[in-house]
Amino acid sequence: MLPCIKKSIYIITACVYPFLFACTSRQEIITLDDGIIIKLKQAAPGGASLIRLTAITPKIIRITATGAGEFPTTESLMRDHTKLPAVAWTEQHNATEAILKTNSISATVSFATGEIIFKDSSGNIILQEKAGGGKTIIPVKVDEKPLYQVSQVFESPTEEAFYGLGQPQTGMINYKDKDVDLTQYNSTVSVPFLVSSRKYGLLWDNYSITSFGDNRKKQDISSLSLTGSDGISKGLTATYSDRTDSSKIFVKQQEDKIDYAFLSSLKNIPAGFPMDKGKVKWEGYISADTTGEHKFYLSASGYIKYWLDGKLLLDKWREGWNPGPSFFAVQLEKNKKYPIKIEWIPESIQAFVSLKWLSPNPVSLNNKMTIYSEAAEAIDYYFVYGQTADDIISGYRELTGKAPILPKWALGFWQSRERYKTQAEIESTVAEFRKRKIGLDNIVLDWSYWKEDAWGSQEFDSTRFPDPDGMIKKLHNEYNAHFMISVWPKFYEGIETYKLFDKNNWLYKQNIKDETRDWIGKGYVSTFYDAYNADARKGFWNLLNSKLFSKGVDAWWLDATEPDILSNATIEKRKTLMNPTALGPATQYFNGYALQNAKGIYEGQRQTNNDQRVFILTRSAYAGMQRYGAATWSGDIAARFDELERQIPAGINFSLSGLPYWTTDIGGFFVEDKYDKPNPQGEALEEWRELNTRWYQFGAFCPLFRSHGQYPYREIYNIAPENHPAYKSMLYYNQLRYRLMPYIYSATGSVYHNNYTLMRGLIMDFASDPNVKNIGDQYMFGSSILVNPVYKPHAVERKLYLPAGQGWYDMYTGKYNEGGQYIDAAAPYERMPLFVKEGSIIPVGPDIQHTNDTNTDKITLYIYTGRDASFNLYEDEGVNYNYEKGAFCNIPISYKEASQTLTIGKCSGDFKGISKNKIFRIVWIDKDKKTNIDFSAQADTAISYNGNEQTIKMNIKY
Structure with missing residues (x-):
């Protein structure tokens, strides 16, 4: 046509x-x-x-x-x-x-x-x-x-x-x-x-x-020349032994591939080898028939170590059921033998490892x-x-939709765990936060609040949650807390909701035909609904609305939205499990499930109650997801420092994909035995506390600030006692996050009104500086704060780069540093290095325990001088969509270096409940006045603001 x-x-x-x-x-x-x-x-x-x-x-x-x-x-x-x-x-x-x-x-x-x-x-x-x-x-x-x-x-x-x-x-x-x-x-x-x-x-x-990139089919390593540990035998020498006693060998043989990638391939594990108690070692030599950069793709769970040419390239751990990918590009010379060794401890009866390879890029792919x-x-x-990355992302959102402003409470701290088992646990956790004056806005209820055999009913098990309506009302009215709940697109065969969806042909049926049982209790047969079916999406929303939204649920946690109908099945099997979709073959629509699932809930809730902002957290995402009020978290990751390190570029690139709201499980989701069985003790306990502290510091400067994971429990007070540096540090960053709410919410307003991005790779603001091109462990949080997470255990400093073109103030000391240099920044246990760009205005609010606190009319403006600066202080009603109709207010704030004057502009705009009367405390920072962010310190100036423009001359107190 x-x-x-x-x-x-x-x-x-x-x-x-x-x-x-x-x-x-x-x-x-x-x-x-x-x-x-x-x-x-x-x-x-x-x-x-x-x-x-x-x-x-x-x-x-x-x-x-x-x-x-x-x-x-x-x-x-x-x-x-x-x-x-x-x-x-x-x-x-x-x-x-x-x-x-x-x-x-x-x-x-x-x-x-x-x-x-x-x-x-x-x-x-x-x-x-x-x-x-x-x-x-x-x-x-x-x-x-x-x-x-x-x-x-x-x-x-x-x-x-x-x-x-x-x-x-x-x-x-x-x-x-x-x-x-x-x-x-x-x-x-x-x-x-x-x-x-x-x-x-x-x-x-x-x-x-x-x-x-390279779309050639990845090859087994048998495509290389392999010899065993003796340097002669064909294939690598594979030794299947006891995990703790290497002399106890079950099987020793030559193997030409390492490919236990999926459930179906585990049948190839040698008979009699105990996966949960064993260890596998592959040793020998590889050689290639071409010189160049060879590529290796390793996916593994359990403990994995990978050496090539005597260099340890990988030393990781992941829970057995969730392998993670790693990529290596290695220069090899033609026909030269390189020693290789891989050591794998599966640790469980279901774990995975696979090593694939590709020869150097063909000349046709160069440049x-x-x-x-x-x-x-x-x-x-x-x-x-676009002239800038912001311009380009703005274009992406013109194509795929603006990102609605999240409810303000979603920017506060969320407490979650896998999982709160009872109503009493939910209520007592929030009560303890309020008692200890730890900021909290959202408590999250993970899966299995239903009866064991009723997944997909969306009904609370009354023996554990006797009064869910009353619980949610109590959270709202007594504790000023919000309630998010997990709603999988999964249904157990035979329950009433399954029958309803089955009657309407809204379910994928292959997993039912296969009679595949999940991991709960005796195991239950289940499937997912077809989110590509418009009627099924409406049916799913109607289910959530009648069972949960009507009780006062504030937000939706959409888990397993890849869709993960059967974990670790082959790709072809995964396709059959969701085939056909209402729109066509699963092969054609494989990646878009999460987008359609979120669409149904967003559109359903807005039609049901357009006065309450939709908020969705989903484990998978696709282009366009931002228009459905959806955020994404980084999935079921490991509680390890090396996994924390990988979160930083993951979050930066996710944000550069045009999707502005991202979070990670603070502390990592699943844990090694040393943390879990029994309670961590001694060195393991202190390592656990340090890991959570460093992750919490990073989490406080992610778009969403959220703790979640398996046992040990993740509440601050369960990680360490009040007098421990871990507790003190986490409490400090919790308070700092809430203090920075005027800065954060203003940036969030700009996400909608200006297609802004909150978590900013350095290439977004410093594209002319060639040194930032490959920096993936630093980023800007908003326009002014340079965040430098610490991801090495026992670190007391970290090397970081201060982008060229402006100076940088240490947020904690006020010390000025020239840009365009690498420095070794102090990073004691309690602190993550933070720097503020010269020519910045950072609004800081009062000490609050939740975002619904009305004590927000006293704001301290930290003015980092040396260059002109500007900031737009944004406010709206925080919970509804009236901002789409113009119900919001902007207060432009600007500083002119030449005249050393600060102008707080006229409040433009209006909304119900606005308070234009504010007290602005002003703190000046310049190269000669080393001023830290001290919330109790006296300001240099304070003014009463009534919505009209005011200008203040710099008056520094030394």
């Missing part, structure tokens, strides 16, 4: 392939209301025959390419279909190419190859497809539906850097020359949007399993960027231009 046709233009083109054709041919350009279609006369085999360029905004052009005779009309799931303003654009052409141009960018299409080049308004190339077009469109049939395997190759200069793509959890920050598997797993979130250092973003509109998807109706992507 070729919609909105205005006219067709035929032009004469010279033959491009004279050895095939000895004549000229006509090139057809079809002009539409919003762009052009090029009909390529000589499409390459497996290439495009039709290419459509659509002007979406002055800075966004959509590219659709197909090998068929028409374009698909399937509606995008990731797009926000709110109509955008019409775009002024023009079309030009000559004998060899056509150009679609807006006032900001242009896209030029070659008639010969279909290759597209994107340029800015000055004619500079920003991005270009691979010479020759780089498009591959291979017909495939999936469940009898004609589809395509598609890929697009782009040119990528050496200095280019890539960010975003969701939350891979491999520790990478810059994906240049790296490979990212965009497949949804527990703790791996795939979002097909990237941000380039070359001032563009790319949104790939596809829901199937996708890869960024290229490739995106590949296994099922599509066409190649479909959006080129998004």
Whole structure:
């Protein structure tokens, strides 16, 4: 179908392939209301025959390419279909190419190859497809539906850097020359949007399993030359022994692969080997037939150590049921033998390990960027231009939807554990927080509040929760706390809700046919509902509304939304378990489940009660998720310092994917035996406290501040006594988070009104500084605070970089440091290094225990001088959607270095309950006045503000 046709233009083109054709041919350009279609006369085999360029905004052009005779009309799931303003654009052409141009960018299409080049308004190339077009469109049939395997190759200069793509959890920050598997797993979130250092973003509109980078099939290590520990035998020497007594060997044999990746592959474990008590060691030598950078992909749970050429490349642990990925690029010389050793302690009867390999990138991929998807109706992507990363992310949200402002309480501290088993535990926990004056806004009830055999009923087990309505009212009215509850899309076979959904054909049925039992009690057969079915989404919301929302539930925790119907099944098995979806084959829609699940709850709640902001926390995410009031957490990660280290780039890249709200389980979700069996003691106890302290410090400067995990219990007072430095530090950062609420909520308002990003990779604010390109363990929190998490045990300092172009003040001491340098910053147990950018204004509020505290009209402004500074203090009603109708207030605050004056501007805007009368305390910080954030210290100046503009001259007290 070729919609909105205005006219067709035929032009004469010279033959491009004279050895095939000895004549000229006509090139057809079809002009539409919003762009052009090029009909390529000589499409390459497996290439495009039709290419459509659509002007979406002055800075966004959509590219659709197909090998068929028409374009698909399937509606995008990731797009926000709110109509955008019409775009002024023009079309030009000559004998060899056509150009679609807006006032900001242009896209030029070659008639010969279909290759597209994107340029800015000055004619500079920003991005270009691979010479020759780089498009591959291979017909495939999936469940009898004609589809395509598609890929697009782009040119990528050496200095280019890539960010975003969701939350891979491999520790990478810059994906240049790296490979990212965009497949949804527990703790791996795939979002097909990237941000380039070359001032563009790319949104790939596809829901199937996708890869960024090298899309060759990963090989078993048998593709290398392997010899055993004796240097002669073929294959690696594999020794299956007792975990504690290596002399007790069950099996010793030569093996040419390491591939216990999924449930189905565990049958290959040697008979008689006790997984929960054993250890496996693979030793020997590898050699390759080519020189270059070889790539190794290791996925493992349990304890894993990996040495190559005598270097320990990995030393990790993960709970047996949730393996995690790692990636290594290693330089190898042709035919040279390298020693390799892998030691694996499964630790449980179900654990996984797999090592795959790829040879160096073929020459055809040098200085290229490739995106590949296994099922599509066409190649479909959006080129998004922007001078800054903020501009690019703003373009992404123009396409996929604005991020609503979260309820203010969601920015406070949340306490959770796996899990509160009774109503009494919930109430007593909140009471203890209030008694100890520890800030808390949200208490979370994890899974299994229902009767053991009633998963999916959404009904409280009355023996443990005798009065859920009364409990929620008490939390609201007596404790000023909010209540979030876990609602899986899972149903046990035979319960009433299962019968209702089954009757309406809203359930995936393969897991029922397989009679696969889960891990609860005796094990129960279950399945998930089809979130791609619009009626099923409404049915799921109606269930939540009648059973939970009507009782006063404030927010929704959507677990296992990959969807994780059967953990650790192969990808092909996972597809069969959700096949078919209401929209088509699971292969085509594999990655989008979480998006549709959140959509149903967001739309359902807004229709039910549009005066209460929707808030969703989900374990998986996809492009467009932000428009449904959804945040994401990093999944079931391990309670380890090395896992804490990986959280930092994971959160940064997730935010650079255009999704602004992210959190992590403070302390890590699952724990090693030394912490769990029995209670941690001695050295393990102190290590546990230090780990939680460092994670809590980091968590206080994540978009959402949330503690969760398995036993030991995660409440501050259960981690350490009041006189312990761990308790004191966590209490300090809890208080600091609440003090910073004016700063944080203002930034959150900007997320909606200005498409802002709260957790900011350094490339967002310091793109001109080449030193920040590969920094993944530091970030900006809002416009002013440089956060430097500590992730090494027993550290008392950490090396960090202060970006060039401005100075930096140590937040704790006020000491000034020049930018553009690495420093060893003090990092005692109780403190994480924090620095404030020169030329900053940070508003700090009073000491409060929850965000509903009305004592918010006294604000201290910390003015970090040396440069001009500005801040927009934002307020609204905090709980509803009236801000969408203009019910909010901005107070512009600015500092001029030349005149050393601070101006607090007129309050613009209004909303119900606004208080324009405030007391502003002002603290000046300059290079000669080392002032820390001391909440009890006397201010330099204090003024009474009544909503009208006031100007104050700097008056520093030394």
